[in-house]
Amino acid sequence: MPIKDNDISQDLELFVKESIAAGMPFAIHGGGSKDFYGNPVDAGPLDVTAHSGIVSYDPTELCITVRAGTPLNELESLLAEHQQVLPFEPPQYTDKATIGGAIATGISGPRRAYSGSVRDAILGVQIINGEGEIVNFGGQVMKNVAGYDLSRLIVRSLGTLGLILNVSIRVIPKPERDLSLSFEASQEDALAFFQDLRLKLLPVTATLWKDGKVYIRFSASEKILQSTQQKMASEHKLDEASVTDDFWQNIRDHKDDFFTLSDKPLWRLSLPPTSDNIVRINDPQLIEWGGAQRWVNSNAPANIIHSIASSRGGYATAFKRRQAGCAVFPVLEPNLLHLHRQLKRKMDPHNLFNPNRMYQGV
Amino acid sequence: MPLDLNTKNDLIFRLGEILPPASLITKEEDLKPYECDGLSAYQRLPVAAVLPDTIEQVQQIVKVCSQLQVPIVARGAGTGLSGGALPHEGGIILGLSRFNKILDVDLKSQTARVQPGVRNLAISEAARPFGLYYAPDPSSQIACSIGGNVAENAGGVHCLKYGLTVHNIQQIKIVTIDGELITLGSETLDTPGYDLLGLMTGSEGMLGIIVEIVVKLLPKPHAVSVLMASFDKVEDAGNAVAAIIAEGVIPAGLEMMDKPAIHAAEAFAKANYPLDAEAILLCELDGDAEQLAEQICLVDKTLLNARASNIVIAESAEEQAKLWAGRKSAFPAVGRISPDYYCMDGTIPRKQIAFVLQEISRLSEKFDLGVANVFHAGDGNLHPLILYDANKEGELEKAEQFGAEILELSVKVGGTITGEHGVGHEKIDQMCVQFSPAELTQFFAVKSAFDPMSLLNPGKAIPTLHRCAELGAMHVHNGELPHPEIPRF
Incomplete structure (x- = not known):
């Protein structure tokens, strides 16, 4: 089955702009397979699963650019047709799991210790930023040091720094x-x-x-x-x-x-x-x-x-299966938490994206 | 902006309270060595240079500068190629050369804990008795410091298989602009919270001062082989690169040189390069003996199919060293055939190699300047060396313009203006081409989260919107004029 090709970035951009105007934060979700991961977000849901499809894929470039809502199982099958795999072998806790969720949580599977993590494989991202603008960081090439490495920062930021639209990922040959x-x-x-x-x-x-x-x-x-x-x-x-x-x-x-x-x-x-x-x-x-x-x-x-x-x-x-009242993530040192809050405030000045999902104020 | 005299006197007095006289340099003649980095076309004298020995001193220095609002430019070995360590005329150079100790090499965890001033190659030398090495190997590795490598996210010839600096470090300690010491990363494979280690890597000294690094070490491959393939057409060499990748082989290194580079290198290093070839590919394979034999066979076949006119397989360490000697001496070799050269650093998708090389030769005619191409073909990282003579009026400007057009071409074909040298001072204008105003604004937002007063290496890497507008070389998307918010006359 071909991967559904559907670009709703304009709708999402409009949604974020309206949310800024209304002062309404939102809880971004894809297939919901990792909803349990992180603190509950007290905001209305924003479903991005409709934003799916392959933007570009040229196997000899060892890179695929894909929309965030693309299901992981479909992505995996496409890569397999070209004898390639995602180096970080992301889990599919349900068959709804999306690549956007894999990037946002940064959770990797068994291969991770031997061929690198999600952040090791990311080459570029397109996000909607805290001002409701579509911006691109990184690219499709292996070596790229122009500007701060915001694509790596987006990995495992749990959607708290921007809304992921597309990601470019390094893929590796599938062993025989x-x-x-x-x-x-x-x-x-x-x-x-x-x-x-x-x-x-x-x-x-x-x-x-x-x-x-x-x-x-x-x-x-x-x-x-x-x-x-x-x-x-x-x-x-x-x-x-x-x-x-x-x-x-x-x-x-x-x-x-x-x-x-x-x-x-x-x-x-x-x-x-x-x-x-x-x-x-x-x-x-x-x-x-x-x-x-x-x-x-x-x-x-x-x-x-x-x-x-x-x-x-x-x-x-x-x-x-957390006990009631138990925090998901360990406490950060005060200096480090301060940096996290500063970064969140600067990247998401209207506090729209998944407020408090990672830590209070982050 | 130069520093006013009162602040300058106050600064030097207070730095003198932190540092012994030998570690505080203020005389103009003594400051000369700090006026530029490896990109010597740009020079500027700092107000002072400080050479602390301890992290506590770094913290105190940063606090003083922060209070007096004096810019700080961190500097390692000064081998950078983009002017990243170019001094600020109203600021200090914070030299980390005395942080030159390897604190620990641990076989069990396969890591080394090092100070930022340690030379890249010294790490691999210290790890050798354990059968380990540090993978990233920028060509300046005998001199460049690991702290600078982290600040620039340095690469080298083995990135395709072993990654960049960011993939080969585990933990760093930084001093923030408030003078606080913070540890980012850990000995584990991930840490809670944001990936600030990744963000710091390649941030060009603009977010914090790196004072300690834990690098990952890899076991030495059991066997290595180097293949050299000659091509009659540059285009075939470019396509051969994609063909090797398509076979599912990830070489440890995959380098390409064009005819002018081959000739220069051969004259210099006597590497037995074929002088009649239009291009050569050097392909290094490694692994355990059995895996290696399989790969050599596959690559050899692939190169032949890709119309290589000749293939040499170097099995012995001596033969391999000879082949690499040519590639590694390409820069000085080109330095012998031209009074000056200007090294560029764009990265492009592999499939664009042949097209971009054609365009570069067209630009070479347009500017009437020679060019030699050596590059990390495996990851599409180009290093065109533009040949010019600084003593001839207007040639430097012509070379700069030529370089700028190559970088703009790199962006146009889906690549980037810098693969491994950094933006620094040199490529700041091309940042306006690669990034939109919204993207540049985002970078400034990140900067301000770490450094609200913009004292850490200010004016580098990220251009202001104003600068981009004045420059006129910008992102024109769908015919919309960028920066409509800025008046234009």
């Missing part, structure tokens, strides 16, 4: 094949394995540990994968049963049992990958990104979770 292996390991051994892996030049594109097992995905040509499998088999007692095709997709989209069967709050811990195993909580953990992203379903008090993360030089996010 994937090979996923698993073997039994304690959490400690898994972390040591991941550490060791970082110094090797194996074609790793995803790593994971849960329920006493390491899972690893390699992506390369058939021949390289064969020799990789031999290397792995000589060092680990690999499971006989193969890892199913949809395993990584279920991890990416939080459809794995780990994410769906628990009713406890889901925490995301972003830690230095070298961090040791966490023993202070007994709840099950799922480790991704070679140790840099750890998930835990836990009823432990928020301050305990935050201190587990901050004592290791990382931070925790109350990702989903």
